[in-house]
Amino acid sequence: MTPLLAVDVAWGWIVAIKTLVVLSIIPAGALILGYVFLLKMMSHMQSRLGPMDPGGFHGWFQLIGDGIKFIQKEDIIPEQADRRVFMAAPVVVLISTFLLYIVVPAGPRLVVSDLQMGVFYALAVSSLSVIGILMAGWGSANKYALLGALRAAAQLIAYELPLVLAVVGVVIQAGSMSLQDIVHFQQDGSLFGWSGIGFPLIFTQILGFLIFLIAAQAELTQTPFDMPVAESELVAGYMVEYTGFRFLFFFMGEFGTAFAFAGIAATLFLGGWSIPHVHGTMADVLGPIVLFVKIMLVSFLIFWVRFTYPRFREDQLQALAWKYLIPLSLLNILATGIFKVVL
Amino acid sequence: MAKRELPGKGLIKGLGVTFRTMTKPAVTVQYPHEREDPPARARGVIALKEENCTVCMLCARQCPDWCIYIEGHKEKRPPRRPGGRDRTVSVLDRFDIDYALCMYCGICVEVCPFDALFWSPEYEYSEPRIGDLLHDKAKLGEWMLTVSPPEPLEVGAEVKGKK
Amino acid sequence: MTVDFRTEALMQKHLADARINVELETEGMVLNLGPQHPATHGTLRVVVKLDGERVVSADPVIGYMHRGYEKLTEFRTYPQITTLINRIDWLSSFANEVPFIHAAEALMGVEAPPRAEYIRTILTELSRIATFVLFLGEMALQVGAITPAFYGFRDREHVLNLIEAATGGRFHPNFNRIGGLKIDLPSGWIDDCRRVMKKIFDSVDEFEELVVGNEIFEVRTRGVGVIPPGVGAGYGVSGSNLRASGVDWDLRRDGQPYLVYRDLDWKVWTHPDGDSFARYWVRMQETRESARMVVQMLDGLPAGPVMAKVPRIIKVPEGEVWINTENPLGEMGYYLFSKGATGPFRCKIRSASFSNVSILPWLLKGVYVPDIITILASLYFILGDIDR
Numbered sequence: 062m063t064p065l066l067a068v069d070v071a072w073g074w075i076v077a078i079k080t081l082v083v084l085s086i087i088p089a090g091a092l093i094l095g096y097v098f099l100l101k102m103m104s105h106m107q108s109r110l111g112p113m114d115p116g117g118f119h120g121w122f123q124l125i126g127d128g129i130k131f132i133q134k135e136d137i138i139p140e141q142a143d144r145r146v147f148m149a150a151p152v153v154v155l156i157s158t159f160l161l162y163i164v165v166p167a168g169p170r171l172v173v174s175d176l177q178m179g180v181f182y183a184l185a186v187s188s189l190s191v192i193g194i195l196m197a198g199w200g201s202a203n204k205y206a207l208l209g210a211l212r213a214a215a216q217l218i219a220y221e222l223p224l225v226l227a228v229v230g231v232v233i234q235a236g237s238m239s240l241q242d243i244v245h246f247q248q249d250g251s252l253f254g255w256s257g258i259g260f261p262l263i264f265t266q267i268l269g270f271l272i273f274l275i276a277a278q279a280e281l282t283q284t285p286f287d288m289p290v291a292e293s294e295l296v297a298g299y300m301v302e303y304t305g306f307r308f309l310f311f312f313m314g315e316f317g318t319a320f321a322f323a324g325i326a327a328t329l330f331l332g333g334w335s336i337p338h339v340h341g342t343m344a345d346v347l348g349p350i351v352l353f354v355k356i357m358l359v360s361f362l363i364f365w366v367r368f369t370y371p372r373f374r375e376d377q378l379q380a381l382a383w384k385y386l387i388p389l390s391l392l393n394i395l396a397t398g399i400f401k402v403v404l
Numbered sequence: 405m406a407k408r409e410l411p412g413k414g415l416i417k418g419l420g421v422t423f424r425t426m427t428k429p430a431v432t433v434q435y436p437h438e439r440e441d442p443p444a445r446a447r448g449v450i451a452l453k454e455e456n457c458t459v460c461m462l463c464a465r466q467c468p469d470w471c472i473y474i475e476g477h478k479e480k481r482p483p484r485r486p487g488g489r490d491r492t493v494s495v496l497d498r499f500d501i502d503y504a505l506c507m508y509c510g511i512c513v514e515v516c517p518f519d520a521l522f523w524s525p526e527y528e529y530s531e532p533r534i535g536d537l538l539h540d541k542a543k544l545g546e547w548m549l550t551v552s553p554p555e556p557l558e559v560g561a562e563v564k565g566k567k
Numbered sequence: 568m569t570v571d572f573r574t575e576a577l578m579q580k581h582l583a584d585a586r587i588n589v590e591l592e593t594e595g596m597v598l599n600l601g602p603q604h605p606a607t608h609g610t611l612r613v614v615v616k617l618d619g620e621r622v623v624s625a626d627p628v629i630g631y632m633h634r635g636y637e638k639l640t641e642f643r644t645y646p647q648i649t650t651l652i653n654r655i656d657w658l659s660s661f662a663n664e665v666p667f668i669h670a671a672e673a674l675m676g677v678e679a680p681p682r683a684e685y686i687r688t689i690l691t692e693l694s695r696i697a698t699f700v701l702f703l704g705e706m707a708l709q710v711g712a713i714t715p716a717f718y719g720f721r722d723r724e725h726v727l728n729l730i731e732a733a734t735g736g737r738f739h740p741n742f743n744r745i746g747g748l749k750i751d752l753p754s755g756w757i758d759d760c761r762r763v764m765k766k767i768f769d770s771v772d773e774f775e776e777l778v779v780g781n782e783i784f785e786v787r788t789r790g791v792g793v794i795p796p797g798v799g800a801g802y803g804v805s806g807s808n809l810r811a812s813g814v815d816w817d818l819r820r821d822g823q824p825y826l827v828y829r830d831l832d833w834k835v836w837t838h839p840d841g842d843s844f845a846r847y848w849v850r851m852q853e854t855r856e857s858a859r860m861v862v863q864m865l866d867g868l869p870a871g872p873v874m875a876k877v878p879r880i881i882k883v884p885e886g887e888v889w890i891n892t893e894n895p896l897g898e899m900g901y902y903l904f905s906k907g908a909t910g911p912f913r914c915k916i917r918s919a920s921f922s923n924v925s926i927l928p929w930l931l932k933g934v935y936v937p938d939i940i941t942i943l944a945s946l947y948f949i950l951g952d953i954d955r
Binding site: 412413414415417418420421422425431442443444445446447466468507508509510511514515523555556557558559560 | 643644646647650651682714718721724728731732733734735736739741749750751752753754755756757773776777778780781782783785868869870871
């Protein structure tokens with residue numbers, strides 16, 4: 062019998078509730094991110110209004126309507142396609158998104174499973190989507206899809222390294238790989254003796270934060286790293302043969318992963334669910350709200366960059382990862398290590 | 405051509421431009437609920453003043469698309485003064501403009517020697533069936549209500565009498 | 568030869584692997600940037616042979632939008648042709664009418680009054696601004712940034728509203744007549760025009776900050792698609808494309824005198840590099856220069872009639888004449904052959920984009936696939952202009 066919010070609940074119920082929460086967060090998060098940033102923020106950055114009519118009030122129903130439209134479309138599988146691989150590919154991409162939510166904490170007790178190596182697990186599991194993309198490209202029986210998938214895989218693998226290395230500085234400073242411990246470290250810390258806002262690691266790990274955001278942008282194949290998907294030359298990349306609900310899986314996977322990466326960045330660098338000096342049940346109630354606000358801030362940065370910059374060419378993209386981001390992140394680790402020992 | 409500046413400065417300035425645009429109001433005019441009026445000279449639809457038309461067929465001949473269909477007949481009228489000759493008058497039977505073909509070039513309006521055709525800025529006359537885009541004499545007469553009066557010309561223009 | 572099932576399975580697996588390797592062979596792969604494509608401005612088809620990521624040979628296929636203009640002109644009268652040729656380059660449509668009308672006026676010996684020439688020049692420069700502002704936005708779109716395209720359309724609206732207030736049509740003004748213009752400007756137009764020119768200056772500054780200063784844009788366009796000046800001139804490339812290779816040639820200043828460019832104080836912009844960035848930069852500067860020219864002309868607009876004395880039914884006397892002008896896309900020319908009828912006997916149209924596109928097989932050799940899009944965008948052709 063584990064106490065959950067002062068109510069004694071059986072173990073089975075807890076697993077069921079946690080599963081339900083994770084399953085519903087992905088579509089909800091994807092919808093919110095998609096509506097606020099993709100439909101409304103992008104529109105205002107382009108001097109226009111975005112959807113206004115669906116649902117009456119500023120078009121809030123637009124994405125839900127799009128989802129319903131996708132569900133009722135015909136399910137087309139190319140004849141030469143490898144059926145099992147084709148059908149499994151979007152599922153694999155979505156599974157890697159779901160697995161990411163297991164370690165992100167929303168409160169001192171609101172986490173699905175606080176693993177001891179949370180950070181390591183999160184980054185490892187996010188790279189499973191590469192397999193899904195390769196499966197999609199291969200199973201489509203389309204030369205252009207395969208080439209697009211190979212390009213995407215090369216990009217994603219290249220940017221895994223900066224993603225991981227950027228986070229090592231945080232782990233060194235916090236002294237633990239568990240996400241709850243990192244949040245507690247930021248909550249209870251103090252800046253030059255003043256503990257008003259705790260010690261969000263963004264102040265010392267600013268380089269790590271920037272590299273994490275750039276690498277996350279590339280992991281999500283968003284502009285300026287969207288050569289695999291914004292194919293004005295090679296048709297539409299690895300998703301070209303997907304229609305209807307399967308395409309919706311890819312879309313949800315992309316925005317769900319964006320939500321999750323923003324959540325991880327908020328947890329590692331901005332303090333997650335924590336407000337200093339707020340503990341106990343109050344933190345359980347306010348935690349998700351605070352985390353949501355921080356996720357929105359980080360997502361704002363991600364999408365702001367997406368709508369402003371042109372895209373890199375494939376070789377320039379790889380050069381950026383290997384020649385600039387990895388040495389910079391190694392430098393960051395070196396500096397953090399030295400300061401941790403010296404100070 | 406670029407000066408050697410801090411790397412990334414151009415990227416930050418670009419972000420500033422999109423941020424500033426986001427904070428300014430959008431330029432969208434939400435069409436069915438709000439409308440913008442086109443200027444008075446806008447070539448929206450052609451209106452027919454039937455009493456001026458003498459069935460000279462100039463507009464139908466000069467139209468590049470041949471989208472004006474005119475039919476008329478001659479009628480005898482009694483002489484104006486007693487003891488004079490009988491007059492023949494052309495009567496307009498059919499004057500159709502097919503807006504599915506019309507290029508909105510305005511040659512017919514210019515060429516008409518009797519000022520029977522006018523431009524009107526009205527543009528909301530789309531139809532679900534393409535056959536309904538053939539506007540007949542009555543409908544063209546209705547458009548006369550939307551014709552704007554001739555507007556004043558710019559400073560320096562030569563104002564001549566009507567030819 | 569019979570083998571047992573295990574060896575058979577192994578053989579089949581090897582055969583399958585071999586088939587896959589042949590499938591993945593990318594040498595000599597033919598990529599069809601088909602007639603329907605988001606990156607080509609209309610129905611241009613480029614058949615590209617690839618080796619991995621590099622282009623081995625490129626072959627543009629045009630004609631999907633051929634409308635038979637030169638044949639149409641044989642059976643139309645001069646006012647009707649003026650209406651039709653608006654639609655050759657539809658983004659800067661006023662500029663298409665001007666050389667044709669000048670050709671007819673040259674054969675007739677009629678000169679338009681000075682006010683008409685000034686207004687013609689103002690409207691030509693306005694259409695140049697309209698099409699270049701759109702170019703600044705949509706080349707950035709082809710390179711990957713989605714936002715500048717919207718800014719391009721938004722800022723172009725101001726100029727289109729001006730053209731509509733004066734001529735009645737946003738895209739197809741149909742305002743020139745042989746001997747002058749159809750009617751004078753409406754009242755208040757000059758002040759509106761001044762206000763819009765201020766907005767254009769701000770808008771070009773915004774593009775400079777958002778696109779030209781952007782390091783990613785520079786890295787994508789510098790050194791891509793370099794046209795050496797001799798090669799460019801040899802293929803007949805004209806307009807801003809040639810000026811971006813360093814050739815100081817502008818028909819408004821160097822060709823047969825037409826409109827009022829000789830009376831204005833303006834300069835020709837060139838760039839020594841000849842790559843895609845240079846073409847973008849030159850067009851950006853030319854937009855500013857056009858706005859400055861318009862302000863000068865508004866200040867110096869003479870009063871008077873806008874139509875010379877011409878007969879009602881226009882019959883151009885017999886003769887041949889060639890008039891070429893500096894259109895926004897390049898050099899456009901009309902060879903008018905008249906036999907004294909109400910319409911020309913033959914009118915040959917030399918359009919700028921036709922020659923600009925002819926350099927593509929030479930230019931696209933050895934570039935990467937994403938660079939094809941950048942080069943196509945930077946050459947700025949309009950399909951109506953290529954195919955007529």
